[in-house]
Structure formats: C-alpha cells, structure tokens
Amino acid sequence: MDPAAIAQVIRQHLIDPEICIRCNTCEATCPVNAITHDEHNYVVRAELCNACLACIPPCPTGAIDNWRQLPLARAYPIEEQLTWEQLPPEVPPQQWASQAPQPGGAQACSASARSALALGPGTRVFRATPYGATTPPWSAAHPYTQLHTPASPATATVVGNFNCTQAGFDSQTHHVVLDFGRMPFPVLEGQSIGIIPPGSSASGKAHHARQYSVASPRNGERPGYNNLALTVKRVTSDHAGQPVRGVASNYLCDLKLGERVQVIGPFGHSFLMPNHPRSHLVMICTGTGSAPMRAMTEWRRRLRNSGRFEGGRLMLFFGARTQQELPYFGPLQSLPKDFIDINLAFSRAAGQAKRHVQDLMRERAADLAALLRDEGSHFYVCGLRDMEEGVVLALRDIAQEAGMDWNQAGAALQREGRLHLETY
Ligand SMILES: Cc1cc2nc3c(=O)[nH]c(=O)nc-3n(C[C@H](O)[C@H](O)[C@H](O)COP(=O)(O)OP(=O)(O)OC[C@H]3O[C@@H](n4cnc5c(N)ncnc54)[C@H](O)[C@@H]3O)c2cc1C
Ligand code: SF4
Ligand code: SF4
Numbered sequence: 001m002d003p004a005a006i007a008q009v010i011r012q013h014l015i016d017p018e019i020c021i022r023c024n025t026c027e028a029t030c031p032v033n034a035i036t037h038d039e040h041n042y043v044v045r046a047e048l049c050n051a052c053l054a055c056i057p058p059c060p061t062g063a064i065d066n067w068r069q070l071p072l073a074r075a076y077p078i079e080e081q082l083t084w085e086q087l088p089p090e091v092p093p094q095q096w097a098s099q100a101p102q103p104g105g106a107q108a109c110s111a112s113a114r115s116a117l118a119l120g121p122g123t124r125v126f127r128a129t130p131y132g133a134t135t136p137p138w139s140a141a142h143p144y145t146q147l148h149t150p151a152s153p154a155t156a157t158v159v160g161n162f163n164c165t166q167a168g169f170d171s172q173t174h175h176v177v178l179d180f181g182r183m184p185f186p187v188l189e190g191q192s193i194g195i196i197p198p199g200s201s202a203s204g205k206a207h208h209a210r211q212y213s214v215a216s217p218r219n220g221e222r223p224g225y226n227n228l229a230l231t232v233k234r235v236t237s238d239h240a241g242q243p244v245r246g247v248a249s250n251y252l253c254d255l256k257l258g259e260r261v262q263v264i265g266p267f268g269h270s271f272l273m274p275n276h277p278r279s280h281l282v283m284i285c286t287g288t289g290s291a292p293m294r295a296m297t298e299w300r301r302r303l304r305n306s307g308r309f310e311g312g313r314l315m316l317f318f319g320a321r322t323q324q325e326l327p328y329f330g331p332l333q334s335l336p337k338d339f340i341d342i343n344l345a346f347s348r349a350a351g352q353a354k355r356h357v358q359d360l361m362r363e364r365a366a367d368l369a370a371l372l373r374d375e376g377s378h379f380y381v382c383g384l385r386d387m388e389e390g391v392v393l394a395l396r397d398i399a400q401e402a403g404m405d406w407n408q409a410g411a412a413l414q415r416e417g418r419l420h421l422e423t424y
Pocket of ligand 3: 024042063064
C-alpha cells in the first residue's frame, strides 16, 4: 500500500451487528444521515460521519459505540459492513501495510470526516475521542452484557429515591436504588443499564431506552443484596437552555418506593476498573459523570475496610456549576484524606472565578505527571460531552511539560485500556 495512504490514520465508526437490536434510534438521530440499514444490518457511512457523537447517548445497547483505528485507504465501505455477522477485529498497525485497500475505502472518507478523525501530529483541531480505550484494563473483572433486551427486559423494584444535591435549589439529581429480587442482573463498576420509560412519544412510538451509569459497586448498593444505584439528573431544559421535560429522567426522579421499572442491559465492556493491587485511579467527572466514580470509589473503600487489598492512589477531579448542584457533596467530605485526593471545581460559584476540572488538573500537574509516568495508573473521564477535549488536552499538556512524548504516552494509555472516556 502507498505509505502516504497508511500515514493517514482514521478512527472509523462502526456498529456491532451482534449487539444492535435494530431499533432505528441512531438513524433517526444522526444529523447528517450517515447511518443507514438494510434488512440485515445498521451501518455508518465513513464519508458522511463527522464523529459528532450525537448517536451515542440515544443508542440503548451501546452497539453504536465502536471505533476502529485504521489507514484511510482501508476504511470499510458500507457494502461490506452490511454483510457482517460480527465486527472485524482491530488490525494491528504492523499489519496495515499488508492489507489490500478496500474497494471504495479510500474514497469513502470525506475531507470533513478526515479532519474530524485524523490522529497524531499535524491535526489542526484536537480531538479527544481517538485517545479513549475500547479495551478494558488487563486486570478488570469480566463483565456480563446484554442479559436483558428490550424484547425481554428485567423488572426492578424501586427501594430508594432521594435528591442527592442540596435541597431547595432548581437543579435536582436523584439517587435511585433498584432491586432485582431473584432476577440475575450482575454489574461491574463503570457499566450502565437501560431504563425503558412507560408510554409513547408524541408520534405514538414506544419510548426508547435511556442509559444510566451504575453508581454502586459490584456487590450492590447494600452489600449482599441484588440491588444497584443510579445518579439521575432531572432534565428540565435542553442543551440550548430551552424548557423541556426529559422523558426518562423525570420518570425516574418521580418514582415512588415499591414501583416497578423495566430495565435492559447491562452495557459496557471497557470502562471498567483495574483489580490488581497498587493500581491507581484518576477520576475526572462533571455532574452525573460522578456515578461510575462513586461506584469505583466505594468498591475500593470496601476492599480497604476488609483489609485484604493494597489499594493504589485515588485522585478525583469533580466539577459542577455550584456546590449545591454537586451530587453526593456531603458523603464525599467524609471520605478519609489518606484514601482519596478530592479536587472540586465550581464554574458558577458566587463571588468566585470560574473553574473547570481541567483548570484543577493543571494546578495538580506535578502529581498527574507522576501518575502519567506510572504504568499502574488508569484515567476515567465521564460527564458532559464538551468536557472531553479540555480534559485530554490538559493531560497532553501536563505530559509534554513534564518532558514526556505525548504521542507515545497517549497511545500507550489507549492501547493498554488505561484512558477511558464516557461523555454524553
Ligand atoms: C453511557 C451513558 C451513561 C449515562 N449515564 C447517565 C447518568 O448516570 N445519569 C444521568 O442523569 N444521565 C445519564 N446519561 C444520560 C441519559 O441517558 C439521558 O440522556 C438523560 O437522562 C436525559 O434523558 P431524558 O429522557 O430525561 O431526556 P430526553 O427526553 O431524551 O431529552 C429531552 C431534551 O433534553 C436534552 N437533554 C438530554 N439530556 C440532557 C442533559 N443531561 N442536559 C440538558 N439537556 C439534555 C435532549 O437533547 C432533548 O432535547 C447517560 C448517557 C449515556 C450514553
Ligand atoms: S457520530 Fe454523528 S455523524 Fe457519525 S453516525 Fe453518529 S450521529 Fe452520525
Ligand atoms: S441505536 Fe443502537 S441498537 Fe438501535 S439501531 Fe442504532 S446501533 Fe442498533
């Protein structure tokens, strides 16, 4: 293959045909009509997809969140994707040169898609997505996924539901506890579940499932019980600030104890925590992005209390508009200082300068540089979609200012499942 063609590397967006439930949500969501389907598969056109990620949150199964790093000339055309029974494995860079170009592959990527997805030096706009790992840490426990589908959802009972932000303020985030009784629903920290709201949309279609990260550790919100917790923000305005009543979030926040909920999943096979002793967790989140961080922190706390685990370092960067909007502010304060290093950033606190998580990260550059050098460190980013670029850019700058080669360090984090991005 032409070396110049190999040099142009993209992250191609693919849909996993083994997981996809053909619900059409992504096709209806994509603003540029990059998604299409036949009676066999849902597929993404590389020449149209600009990696805007608008299709990721509405997908109830996570099937859509698949990316393959490969040379531009090797991009999979939709004719081939439509025939797939399963996703092709990631081709290691050493084998790229021996791969024949796909018919239509090189032509398949538009200039906008190329600039949006291009990796490495020379990229004008910094994009964080390519640095996110699609593999779990080597010591992660094996997750169960897709045990319950929309055709056969599990039913859970609400056993807890309270506002976990300061009462009396407009913004509300609820801590919702769901109990599965005797129905198997095993989850790991970092996984998510899907909630199917009852009823139908204005167009008469049944509501599609919405995803929520699990906020409790693997052995339950209450250890030994078959239950889990969610951290749900009540959506009362859309991203543009216009008043809107979010379907699933309001349904969940209004649930009464004893009510029953339809649940699908679990989802997620890579945003998982390491289990080997002395592995470090750097958790960077905003708002409800704290849910998986709460799960991981609580699991490490239980391990530490059991005295059986020599835990590594835990560092948390947590952002919200104000302290009153920060979920779990009270419980966070009671965690021992020698257990977790907590850094809070408020962007709208009265009388204070605006601070975002990436500002705090830059202030803690010396500690983060040491963690970036340590192969036991794992980085997790979760929360609002627009935080992602700023956070990964801060990591890049911290690495470079400490004399590290970011191209090598960033690629190693991605390859070894040590940098995980989940924003929505
Ligand atoms: C992997 C993953 C994990 C997630 N984990 C969580 C979680 O732990 N907690 C949580 O609360 N949410 C989480 N979400 C988001 C969640 O799935 C829903 O999108 C969210 O609750 C809104 O759903 P809704 O039905 O209330 O709003 P919808 O009825 O779907 O949307 C109403 C309108 O509000 C806009 N909107 C949607 N979400 C927001 C928002 N957060 N802020 C402002 N406007 C919005 C929509 O674009 C739409 O215009 C996660 C999403 C993903 C993909
Ligand atoms: S990432 Fe954006 S452009 Fe690409 S398929 Fe999804 S919604 Fe469409
Ligand atoms: S939204 Fe997800 S599950 Fe539904 S068709 Fe698209 S990829 Fe498949």
